[in-house]
Amino acid sequence: MIAPKIYSHKYESGLTSQIVLRPNFNQRFFGIIVDFGSADPQEKPGSAHFLEHKLFAKPEGDLSHQFEKLGADVNAMTSFNETMFYCSGIDQNNKLIELLFRLVGEPYFTKENVAKETPIIQQELAMYQDDPSWAIGNNLMIEMFDQSNLGIDVAGTKESIAAITAEDLTQVYQENYLPEKMHFIACGDFSEGQIQSITSLVDKLQKKYLDSSKKAKFSDLQEHGKMRDLVIDSTTDSNMFGLGLRLQNFKKVLSSWELAQILLEIMLESKLSVMSPWFEQMKQAGLVTNSLQISANYTRQGNFVTILGLSPKSPILIDQIKKEIVKPISSKDLVYAKMFFEMQKKEWLAQHERSLNNIPFLAIEMAEGSLDNEDSYANLRNLQAMSFEDYQKFCQSLLEGCEICSVSLRKGK
């Protein structure tokens, strides 16, 4: 396993940075990630996402046009605890970095430009809402975390989007876009000279744009939903369903959230993937045809797993999944479980190797890891060295006291 060469730096303002080298690649990727997202405190749900959209507005118009003049792509994304702005191009490194800092560091919110953005974001939300999986995911989050910022969609609701003003955005920006909550990343093929030039340019720009006089605050207030088994009416013929596991005892494994997440996903895959004896039984019973999508997540406002799938008899399958999750491994299944764990070690090693070929994916993963103080390479080494017995113990502990809810569709309503 070879890790890419990384140059890390911490600046006076508290901003941290990484330059990740990937020789022979044409694409140069630059990003600034902010440790603030949709689930973090904000009076009106969707403000973090609205802010992500509106930072592109500058007095002369949409800043993305300046990036595109350089032949570069620019975009941004908001997740539960993070917002990231990024661009990529072939050349013009310094100009792209200057634009990126201006994008994040120079807010320009007016009544007019905020009003103009409202219908666009409402259309973004409408685009997701037309997908049946949105109803499943959205209701699962509300069942787990109620009408909190974590429970509500990242984009907010149609009403909360309409209520956001320029003043709201300014306040959220000033409270959260602080250098000690930010990380800069560059990824691609850079010469020694370019590395030095990027480092000193970032130094200059963080002084120009980032206000280090305020201290960052974090809130980990957790809301609790009703955790019901919900059946919702649907006008579609979708057979989709979902389960949500609210994890009360999810904690770091070997000092890492990421490793805890990986172990939990391996354990759930071991029980529920197409390779499992359980899946074979469900297949024989005509309850399931396609693999389930399992995803473990950790946020400041709560830790959870979502399991999404398709079944013509979803209430029965949901019941079977619940039983399987809490069932201890029988001696009959032990050989399979050990074999599966060893195979997963190989799969995670392969995933690491694959990530090196995808510049944006690698950069975003590393930037996210950096905010959480995660070392993915150390986690991978720890996973490779872990015994089956330790893996089992960790997983049992992580799942202790977990609560399960579900959402399925009542078709044709």
Place this chain on the structure above:
Amino acid sequence: MMLTINTKIVPNDKFTTATIGCFLRLPLTSHNLAYASLITRLQSNASLFYPTISSQEAAMSNLYDLQFEASPQLFGKELIVSYIANFIEPQEILDPEYTYQAIVDLFAKIVQHPSFDDELIEYTKRQILADYQELIQEPANYALDRFFKLWYQDEPDYAENFVGPVKEIEEADDYSLREFFDNMKMLPVAVVGFAKGSSQVEKLIHDHFKQPGLIKRFMVDNLTIPAPKLQINEFDEQDNYQAQLLIGYGFAGKMTYQEQIAGMMLAQYLAGDQSSKLFVKVREELGAAYAIDANNYANNSLFLINAGLDPEKADEAKAIILQEVNKVANGEIDEALFKKAKKSLKNVQLIGQDHESWHLAQLLRGELFSGYQEFNRDWAISHLTMKQMTTFAQKLFLNESYVLK
């Protein structure tokens, strides 16, 4: 005279993973598409040497998560049955049992020896139909399906987009599938890819793949489907949050490679990024959409513009789209935007080279399209003129407008 064998494995000097693709060519018909969908899904599940889903999954997982993808791809009048193996380069992993030999052996077994177990066939049919049923629930997919069914209403063999006719899949059995697979053995085949040990992999390919189709002509002189002449203006109601608008222009005549570049440039100019014409007019000024797309389907003689829109603004958005395409056809082009689009397109090509799938697609196109390897795309993009883009737009005729509300 030496026989030409359709294999080409080139050196990989960039990626930590290597890729091999095995491609079989047959005419596109709705029957062939349904059977190709079913058989490739069957092979993705299990095969003669790995008769259960779990045993085949385990075999791939043990080869450091070898990723096997089998699916039909549509290229105009031709259907390509595509098998792709992407795997970690053995030299990245210090495991003496993990070799090119083990990888090619597994790949060849899955591709060449399917299982026709009845239970597996029935299960695979249920899988495909369940996936299709979900896919079509999404308004964007439903609208695209409807659009193509209208576009090819007089040529039903070309009208299917996803898995082929459901009825054909439901009625397939082990006998008909075996027969289809036996016929596949005689089809023209190309095996292409890239690996650090390219000559070793090429030798292994020659050892493992010996079907007669490897010496048949894989290349096709013309696979373009001419645009039918239509005047379609249709809409359906589903009471969705967004309206799906699809505007299809037919292209008069066969599109040359140079014209394909002009079509790509028009797509970039109209909807390639946030400063493109339609993005600014429909999203920023009208506030009607979150995103808008334009694509040049050269093999279908189709230039398609589509967007998910505020239903109340769909008519206005449509008027803007028609007006902007007309402006290009009349030579009214924003020169600064044209230059920007050109630079973006050049960079898209360069960034494409950072993706393994791009390299495999280039190798496949080189084998499939006559004259493709000789055509210098980079040069063509660099030297494309506004006049050429105008000429391209002049050859477009509005053929279909479809709205799903």
